Amino acid sequence: QVQLTESGGGSVQAGDSLRLSCAVSGRSLRGHTVGWFRQIPGGEREFVAADTRSGGKIYGDSVKGRFTVSRDIGQNSAFLQMKSLKLEDTAVYYCAASSSIILSSVRFDYAYAYWGQGTQVAVSS
Numbered sequence: 001q002v003q004l005t006e007s008g009g010g011s012v013q014a015g016d017s018l019r020l021s022c023a024v025s026g027r028s029l030r031g032h033t034v035g036w037f038r039q040i041p042g043g044e045r046e047f048v049a050a051d052t053r054s055g056g057k058i059y060g061d062s063v064k065g066r067f068t069v070s071r072d073i074g075q076n077s078a079f080l081q082m083k084s085l086k087l088e089d090t091a092v093y094y095c096a097a098s099s100s101i102i103l104s105s106v107r108f109d110y111a112y113a114y115w116g117q118g119t120q121v122a123v124s125s
Contacts, residue, residue, distance in 0.1 A: 002097070006022050014123055022034065027077070030073055032053055037096060050106040078097075
């Protein structure tokens with residue numbers, strides 16, 4: 001059973017930074033694409049970024065240049081470093097993983113097999 005557990009969310013002010021972690025258990029992160037998504041109440045899940053199994057980094061337009069994805073195989077964890085946070089970054093953030101996702105599908109939540117429970121990020125002025 002593969003489990004993903006996010007942590008690192010919190011309440012910050014605009015311009016601050018946060019680092020989200022996604023700890024994976026039950027399977028090695030190696031060979032998996034990790035995607036990050038976010039969702040506000042009543043809204044659709046929005047693609048944030050992906051760290052592909054081939055080493056590629058893909059970012060949504062709204063976070064490009066501010067957010068960075070990475071992973072640590074030894075820790076079996078993935079990370080989302082968020083800088084210059086804006087009010088509109090407020091959301092519940094989810095990590096997701098899949099070993100069979102194709103590159104053209106990394107932006108779509110339906111393509112991921114495993115999901116974490118989410119962690120809240122609140123940005124205030």
